Amino acid sequence: MSAPQGSDLPFLPFALPEIGEEEIAEVVDTLRSGWVTTGPKARKFEQAFTEFLGEPEIECIAVNSATAGLHLALEAIGVGPGDEVITTTHTFTATAEVVRYLGADVVLVDIDPATLNIDPALIEAAITPRTKAIVPVHYAGLAADMLTILDIARRHGLRVVEDAAHALPTTLEKELIGTMGSDATVFSFYANKTMTTGEGGMLVTRNPKIAARAKVMRLHGINRDAFDRFTAKVPSWYYEIVAPGFKYNLTDIAAALGLHQLKRLKGFQARREQIAQAYHEAFADLPLILPPQPVEGDTHSWHLYVLRLADECAVERDAFIEQMFARGIGCSVHYIPLHLQPYWRERYQLTPEQFPHSQKAYERTFSIPLYTAMTDADVQRVIAAVREIALR
Ligand SMILES: *Cc1c(COP(=O)(O)O)cnc(C)c1O
Numbered sequence: 309m310s311a312p313q314g315s316d317l318p319f320l321p322f323a324l325p326e327i328g329e330e331e332i333a334e335v336v337d338t339l340r341s342g343w344v345t346t347g348p349k350a351r352k353f354e355q356a357f358t359e360f361l362g363e364p365e366i367e368c369i370a371v372n373s374a375t376a377g378l379h380l381a382l383e384a385i386g387v388g389p390g391d392e393v394i395t396t397t398h399t400f401t402a403t404a405e406v407v408r409y410l411g412a413d414v415v416l417v418d419i420d421p422a423t424l425n426i427d428p429a430l431i432e433a434a435i436t437p438r439t440k441a442i443v444p445v446h447y448a449g450l451a452a453d454m455l456t457i458l459d460i461a462r463r464h465g466l467r468v469v470e471d472a473a474h475a476l477p478t479t480l481e482k483e484l485i486g487t488m489g490s491d492a493t494v495f496s497f498y499a500n501k502t503m504t505t506g507e508g509g510m511l512v513t514r515n516p517k518i519a520a521r522a523k524v525m526r527l528h529g530i531n532r533d534a535f536d537r538f539t540a541k542v543p544s545w546y547y548e549i550v551a552p553g554f555k556y557n558l559t560d561i562a563a564a565l566g567l568h569q570l571k572r573l574k575g576f577q578a579r580r581e582q583i584a585q586a587y588h589e590a591f592a593d594l595p596l597i598l599p600p601q602p603v604e605g606d607t608h609s610w611h612l613y614v615l616r617l618a619d620e621c622a623v624e625r626d627a628f629i630e631q632m633f634a635r636g637i638g639c640s641v642h643y644i645p646l647h648l649q650p651y652w653r654e655r656y657q658l659t660p661e662q663f664p665h666s667q668k669a670y671e672r673t674f675s676i677p678l679y680t681a682m683t684d685a686d687v688q689r690v691i692a693a694v695r696e697i698a699l700r
Contacts, residue, residue, distance in 0.1 A: 317689065319636045319637075319638065320636060320637045320638060320682075320689065320690070321677070322500075322675070323499075323640075323677065324681045325500070325679075325681070326576070327504075328568065328572070330568040331565045331568040331569065334564035334565070334567060335561055335564045337564070338561050338564040339561070343560055344561055345557070346557040346560060346563075349564050349567065350370050350558050350559070350560055350562075350563040353370055353558070353563040353566045353567050353570070354367075354368040354370050356570055356571075357370075357512070358512075361484055361486050362487070363487055363514075365514055366487065366512055366513070366514050367512065368512050369510065369511040369512070369513075369519060369523055370508065370510055370557070370563060371509045371511055371526060371556045371557070372507055372509070372556050372558050372562070373496070373508065373556075374402065374471070374498065374509035375402040376509060376526075376556035377495075377510065377511035378406045378443070378471060379406040379409055379410075379554070379556075380511055380521075380525050380556060381469045381491070381492035381494055381511055381513070381518065381522065382406055382407060382410055382412075382441065382469060383410060383521070383522075384492070384517070384518040384522045385440075385491055385492070387410045387441060388411055388412060389411035389412060390412070391412040391413070391438060391439075392412065392413045392415050392438040392440060393407040393412055393414055393415065393439075393440060393443055394416075394434050394435070394439060394441070394442045395407075395414065395415075395416060395417075395426070395442070395443040395445070396416065396418075396419055396425070396445050396447075397418065397647045397658075397663045397666045398418075398419045398424055398426075398447065398666040399445045399447070399471070399646065401646060401652075402473075403443055403445055404443075404646055404652065412440065413438075413656075414652070414656070415434050415439070416647055417434050418430055418663040418664065418665050419447075419663075419665050419666050419669065420453075420665070421668070421669070423450055423452075423453075423600050424448065424666075424669055424673075425444070425446070426444050426445065426452055426453075426457075427665075428457050431457065431460055432460050435460075439464070440466065441466055441467040442460070442461055442466055443468075443469050443470070443471055444468070444470055444471065445470075445471040445474070446470070446475035446485055447612075448599060448610075448614055448642070449475055449478050449502070449608050449611040449612065450478070450600060450602060450608050451475065451479065451480035452470075454485075454490070455480070458490065467491045469491055469492050469493070470486075470490050470492070470493040470494065471494060472485050472486060472493045472496075473498070474496075475495070475611075476501070476502050476503060476573065477502075477573060477607055477609055478608060478609045479606045480606060482606065486512045491513065492512065492513040492515070492522075493511075493512050494509055494510070495509060495512070496508075500679075501611065502573070502577070502580070502609050502611050503566070503569035503576065504565065504569060505563065505565045506562055506565060507562065508558050508563075524550060524551060524553060525551060525553040525556075526553070526557055527553060527555070527556070529549050529553030530547045530548070530550075530553065531548050531550045576680045577609060579680045580680060581608070581610060583682065584599075584608070584613055584678060587676070587691065590691040590695065591695070591698075594695065594698040595617070595620045595621035595622075596615050596694075597615075597616035598615070599612075599613060599614050599615070610678060612642055613675060613678040614674070615673065615675070615676060616672050616673045621698065623697060625641075625671060625672055625674055628674060628697055628698075629641075629674050631693075632676070632693055635689075635693045637677065637689070639674050641673065641674050642673070642675050643670070644670060645663060645667065645670050647662065647663050648660070648670070676694065
């Protein structure tokens with residue numbers, strides 16, 4: 309066996325954030341300001357996010373993770389014991405675990421094999437009298453079929469909370485995800501997402517009741533407005549506890565990063581798009597199924613670039629990833645479906661046969677590096693490695 313190609317080059321990680329001098333200066337400014345926890349910069353970040361979404365009536369609530377945001381959104385719509393929440397098996401466990409935090413049950417359904425997004429027909433088939441909400445995930449950054457999902461929700465009186473951890477910025481029918489008309493949408497600013505605050509998330513909603521409840525539950529169940537209603541002047545030390553809330557606030561240190569990452573988001577997306585198109589062109593003739601493109605005029609965030617081995621591809625998925633690693637290139641798998649994870653499998657007695665499309669996608673897919681900090685040479689190196697392995 310010959311030595312692996314390119315193994316003399318430094319390792320190319322699967323994902324890396326792009327943090328610039330402006331982010332660093334803003335963090336330093338925050339540290340010097342004396343206000344390091346939630347304060348003026350978190351507020352400014354929320355306002356900037358509302359501006360980014362382009363609709364002043366949308367409230368943005370900064371939280372310390374998307375997981376926290378999903379938990380708050382489901383709590384605010386009243387998910388509780390006895391309820392069922394329908395979501396996709398082809399996701400990260402955070403999407404589903406928040407339902408269990410609230411004592412409700414998760415109903416997992418299979419995906420559309422073309423998009424790897426939740427299949428709306430299977431959502432409709434899974435509805436029972438206990439169903440309370442649907443949680444679609446915009447897998448890899450391609451919008452889920454929200455028009456059909458919102459229509460199902462309307463017809464059955466269900467709530468919709470979007471897990472938009474991958475979908476910043478993503479559009480459907482030229483509308484940004486976050487403005488589609490669901491009850492709430494949650495974005496993630498985890499280190500490997502399309503913009504980052506280290507850890508962080510944003511819950512966005514047009515519903516003032518959801519916003520008010522999420523704000524109270526984000527910080528210990530503290531409500532200052534309860535006092536405001538009766539007294540003109542609130543002493544700065546006074547607060548009321550109206551519920552056993554959580555500790556989910558975003559720090560100003562994190563928000564300082566977010567302010568500048570958000571400014572750069574359009575540019576980030578353009579670079580991701582450029583890399584995705586380079587991959588599409590370079591891989592068109594290989595025994596690989598390439599990720600679906602959005603319809604003309606819509607935006608894919610390209611959080612992930614997921615390759616699928618065609619049936620005629622001679623290499624197995626695990627071997628493909630191993631050979632990429634041997635060439636110094638990190639890859640990943642999105643996802644090990646929830647129906648294969650011990651907790652979910654055992655709690656709901658799930659089998660692979662119930663999720664044939666997700667199961668097949670799991671066995672045949674892997675994600676290759678796609679991030680703005682990649683150089684053109686990095687992109688060419690990934691292309692060369694994929695071509696060489698696939699054509700063996
Ligand atoms: C990253 C991710 C989350 C969780 O985001 P955090 O900000 O890390 O809590 C939830 N759902 C999906 C699909 C994700 O990829």
